[in-house]
Amino acid sequence: MLKISKKADYALMALQHIASVQFGDVTPGRVVNTKEIAEEYNIPLELLAKVLQVLSKNGLIESHNGPKGGYLLARSARQITIAQILESIEGPLAITDCSHEKDGDYCMQREHCNIRTPLLKIQDSIYQLLNNMTLGDMMGGTPLITIQSPSVQGVER
Numbered sequence: 001m002l003k004i005s006k007k008a009d010y011a012l013m014a015l016q017h018i019a020s021v022q023f024g025d026v027t028p029g030r031v032v033n034t035k036e037i038a039e040e041y042n043i044p045l046e047l048l049a050k051v052l053q054v055l056s057k058n059g060l061i062e063s064h065n066g067p068k069g070g071y072l073l074a075r076s077a078r079q080i081t082i083a084q085i086l087e088s089i090e091g092p093l094a095i096t097d098c099s100h101e102k103d104g105d106y107c108m109q110r111e112h113c114n115i116r117t118p119l120l121k122i123q124d125s126i127y128q129l130l131n132n133m134t135l136g137d138m139m140g141g142t143p144l145i146t147i148q149s150p151s152v153q154g155v156e157r
Helices: 006-022 034-041 045-057 082-090 116-132
Strands: 061-064 070-073
Touching: 006 034, 006 045, 006 070, 006 082, 034 045, 034 070, 045 061, 045 070, 045 082, 082 116
Parallel strands: none
Antiparallel strands: 061 070
16 A cells, blocks of 8 residues: 655654744744644654654755754745655655665566556656645645546446
């Protein structure tokens, strides 16, 4: 099953909070500290601190030290993609183990696999969606995508 991990979930929540404070109307430019985010969203403080360190290390947020320190986005919310956030926390996005085989890793089914190519197409579609969706899009309040269900022929509505 495709699933976003708790760490990635916390990263998305934290970044959205940082962006809403940083670019909000109340106190624009204010840094946000780990404790504030943890309390606001009921996230374990230690885990959130690790997530924020990873996001900072990967250049998505900037850390500001000192008594009034905290975090700011490193760039606009419209310039940070959901794919960048997820990859920062999880590493390369993949729906199967063979999607990112390393030199030493080799799938025993590779020679006989009849689903590798279709799954790679699905993976590419998911990646494109996540790479075209930004943190700013998540904050917009309007639907990010519209999914149309296929019409069923022969069934009256």
